[in-house]
Amino acid sequence: QIVLSQSPAILSASPGEKVTMTCRASSSVSYMHWYQQKPGSSPKPWIYATSNLASGVPARFSGSGSGTSYSLTISRVEAEDAATYYCQQWSSNPPTFGAGTKLELK
């Protein structure tokens, strides 16, 4: 199965800062999807097919990448963005998730 490695595991940022988190796949994938999860809640689709924002996601979020390397960027972090972000692929079975990047606000 394709293994997804997310980095960093923990990302600490100040409000207004630009941040980027990455997801690397053990084999090339066609798309990468991202989810936001806050404690006690289910994951929410956040970015799908590499660069498409899910419904309701603020425009300060963006996604990019191809092949084995993908990233999620927040242009100006806000307090409400504190959460864990997971990447996910389904270019081959089984679908797999990364271990997550926890975004903490300073």
Added chain:
Amino acid sequence: QVQLQQSGAELVKPGASVKLSCKASGYTFTSYYMYWVKQRPGQGLEWIGEINPSNGGTNFNEKFKSKATLTVDKSSSTAYMQLSSLTSEDSAVYYCTRADGYYGYFDVWGAGTTVTVSS
């Protein structure tokens, strides 16, 4: 609106089985596969398997083939997952989720059911 309503938390003894439910609403139940995902406390997400509500066909992550059984009741638009021979490793939150039919991302999630295995 599209919703997946999951059953309540379960406390079960080691070696027992448990059956979780996921009731779909707001869309045609038989038009989308249903998927199940496991999340252990403080851990990431694992795909357990899928069921085609139209014909009951299933497909599993190898890791869960002997652990999970997936079924559906089309009359009530409800999907079920039974977990057997429970151990502490099965203590987790279990989500049912639907995937979009084109890109392969999970676009709707249930709230999750917490299963605690303890004597």
